[in-house]
Amino acid sequence: MSNQDWSFQTKLLHNGAKVDKATGAVSVPIQHASTFHQFDFDEYGKYDYARSGNPTREALEEAIAELEGGTRGMAFASGMAAISTAFMLLSQGDHVVVTEDVYGGTFRIITDVLTKFGIEHTFVDMTNVAEVAAAIRPNTKVIYMETPSNPLLKVTDIPAIVSLAKQHGCLTFLDNTFLTPELQRPLELGVDVVLHSATKFLAGHSDVLAGLAVTKDVELGNQLYKLQNAFGAVLGVQDAWLVLRGLKTLHVRLKQSQESAQKLAQFLSKHEKVAEVYYPGLPSHAGYEIQNNQADGPGAVLSFKLADADAVRTVVNNVKLPVFAVSLGAVESILSYPAKMSHAAMPAEEREKRGISDGLLRLSVGLENVDDLIKDLDVALNKLPELKSLQNINK
Numbered sequence: 001m002s003n004q005d006w007s008f009q010t011k012l013l014h015n016g017a018k019v020d021k022a023t024g025a026v027s028v029p030i031q032h033a034s035t036f037h038q039f040d041f042d043e044y045g046k047y048d049y050a051r052s053g054n055p056t057r058e059a060l061e062e063a064i065a066e067l068e069g070g071t072r073g074m075a076f077a078s079g080m081a082a083i084s085t086a087f088m089l090l091s092q093g094d095h096v097v098v099t100e101d102v103y104g105g106t107f108r109i110i111t112d113v114l115t116k117f118g119i120e121h122t123f124v125d126m127t128n129v130a131e132v133a134a135a136i137r138p139n140t141k142v143i144y145m146e147t148p149s150n151p152l153l154k155v156t157d158i159p160a161i162v163s164l165a166k167q168h169g170c171l172t173f174l175d176n177t178f179l180t181p182e183l184q185r186p187l188e189l190g191v192d193v194v195l196h197s198a199t200k201f202l203a204g205h206s207d208v209l210a211g212l213a214v215t216k217d218v219e220l221g222n223q224l225y226k227l228q229n230a231f232g233a234v235l236g237v238q239d240a241w242l243v244l245r246g247l248k249t250l251h252v253r254l255k256q257s258q259e260s261a262q263k264l265a266q267f268l269s270k271h272e273k274v275a276e277v278y279y280p281g282l283p284s285h286a287g288y289e290i291q292n293n294q295a296d297g298p299g300a301v302l303s304f305k306l307a308d309a310d311a312v313r314t315v316v317n318n319v320k321l322p323v324f325a326v327s328l329g330a331v332e333s334i335l336s337y338p339a340k341m342s343h344a345a346m347p348a349e350e351r352e353k354r355g356i357s358d359g360l361l362r363l364s365v366g367l368e369n370v371d372d373l374i375k376d377l378d379v380a381l382n383k384l385p386e387l388k389s390l391q392n393i394n395k
């Protein structure tokens with residue numbers, strides 16, 4: 001059996017990083033060296049300086065390339081370092097079409113930084129293919145997707161956007177943080193650059209900041225590697241090791257968290273104190289069909305809407321299990337408040353217009369027993385007053 005034939009679950013363990021060729025160690029050695037001795041004056045070895053290449057980082061880079069079905073993986077100091085470096089593929093005068101509910105850090109790099117270098121952008125509702133088509137200009141070089149999106153879990157039709165991009169000769173980038181290659185492999189759908197905050201599900205334990213980029217096209221991979229080495233925002237070796245360790249349990253973690261998320265979404269959608277639930281695993285979700293067609297599951301993040309900020313405060317103050325924090329994709333459940341956390345910088349009307357109301361909470365489901373999570377949320381929700389006016393907030 002060749003490595004290609006193993007299931008994704010097996011490949012998480014049976015890969016180049018399984019056994020160290022030199023010693024048989026069943027854990028990737030953490031190679032701290034920043035520089036490498038050259039044994040031969042005329043023929044230099046594979047490694048020379050750790051920014052350009054380091055065996056520990058390389059083990060992670062090869063693992064993610066294989067898992068995403070790419071030819072080249074690159075590890076960065078954070079998700080934002082990976083995303084920012086990928087944008088350096090662009091030049092002055094280029095234009096990017098970006099999903100309007102893009103991650104806040106990506107929003108900042110596009111609006112505050114790229115603009116200084118003469119790179120233009122247009123925000124679109126990426127679920128509306130006609131709107132995306134209308135935004136493409138002769139100088140559009142990249143269409144940037146994030147699906148499911150944050151925090152409303154809107155689903156982009158990846159093949160439709162890829163086909164549009166190919167017609168117009170532009171590249172596609174996709175932030176695959178929410179689903180990971182376990183559930184969605186964008187390169188197989190024709191996407192050019194897959195980006196990750198490995199801080200989230202890939203590493204999975206709220207203990208490391210890391211970013212990854214993966215390409216399939218060899219020449220594009222060479223270009224991005226050149227930028228990784230030039231810009232230098234590479235991942236440190238301890239952190240690379242932590243991500244590698246996290247990867248080994250990705251399948252079991254995500255499987256369990258997703259199963260619990262599905263149950264929680266069903267529980268919340270029947271709860272009388274909850275106005276609306278956003279989860280692509282619910283048949284009522286607008287992106288349900290597309291999600292089923294292009295991914296192997298809806299993931300483990302959901303959002304739900306309560307009446308207002310007071311209701312959110314009551315629930316947050318009364319739950320005992322989830323931590324109340326930014327971030328997602330960890331072994332512990334994480335409850336976040338987009339209006340005050342990820343989208344705090346957005347003016348209130350702009351937020352409301354996008355459906356990110358003061359009553360919206362996002363839940364990244366961890367590995368606690370799901371009945372305990374349901375009980376915990378139920379107790380907190382039942383502290384809320386009866387809300388007949390819920391009808392008015394478009395249930």
Ligand SMILES: *Cc1c(COP(=O)(O)O)cnc(C)c1O
Pocket residue numbers: 078079080081103105146150175177178196197198199200209210211
């Ligand atoms: C967290 C996150 C990022 C940024 O990653 P960092 O590792 O925090 O730099 C990018 N995209 C998404 C979808 C994220 O959730």
